[in-house]
Amino acid sequence: MKINIKDITAEISELIFTVPASYFTFSPDEAIIRKDIQVKAKVEKVGREILIRGSVKTQLELECSRCLTHFLYSVAENFQTIFQPFSASRVSEEEVELAKEDLDIEFYKDDIIDLTNIVRDQILLSIPMIPICETQCQGLCPHCGQNLNQGKCSCSAEAIDPRWRKLQDFAKKKTIMN
Known part of the structure; x- marks a missing residue:
């Protein structure tokens, strides 16, 4: 995903890359790329500065x-x-001290621009902090580990942490007295 700025003759050029899914490897805890990565970039030359707008x-x-x-x-x-x-x-x-706009500036050497880190960062930043398969996901039973999306488990819904048992007994006594 390298661009040689000497090859860019027009003021605005469009480039398309298809990167194999195996190009980037993340830890299995983060993500596994299952589809080739499509990168489209519009490259604009302004003197020695290069503005790249693109999508991943x-x-x-x-x-x-x-x-x-x-x-x-x-x-x-x-x-x-x-x-x-x-x-x-x-x-x-x-x-x-950097200003906010300084964070969008990268540097290139030898007239070569490498988009590898930008594409990698865009993929990693798109991953939700708490990935959820669907909004209605019920998760796992905290007692037996049954996936509650696949069916109910046989655990008692009344199961309570033993440390809270005394408080539960107190609440029951109070409701009986009233």
Whole structure:
């Protein structure tokens, strides 16, 4: 996913990449890419700066946080990044405070722009913090581990943590007295 800026002759160019699903590997806890990654990018030259607006599309396999089943999750993310030539004179030992717009700036060396990290970041940022297979997911029974989406379990619904038993007994006595 490298772009040689010398190959970009027009002020605005459109590029399309198809990246094999095996190109990126994440830990199984994060995601498994199940579909080739489609990257579309509109590249705009402004002097030595390059503005890239693009999109990333793929499909991931995630694990539901409630019921632990695996499900497919579609990714369709847009990105915009400004690339500037890397200059050794910009490197400094001093602390530099960044403005919000500085976070969208990347640097390139030797007239080569590499989109690998941007695409990887877009995929990772699209993963929900708590992936859920469907909004109605009932999860697992906390006592026996039965997937409640596949059917009810035989556990008592009245099961209570033994540490709260005294409080439950107190509440029952109070309702009897009233």
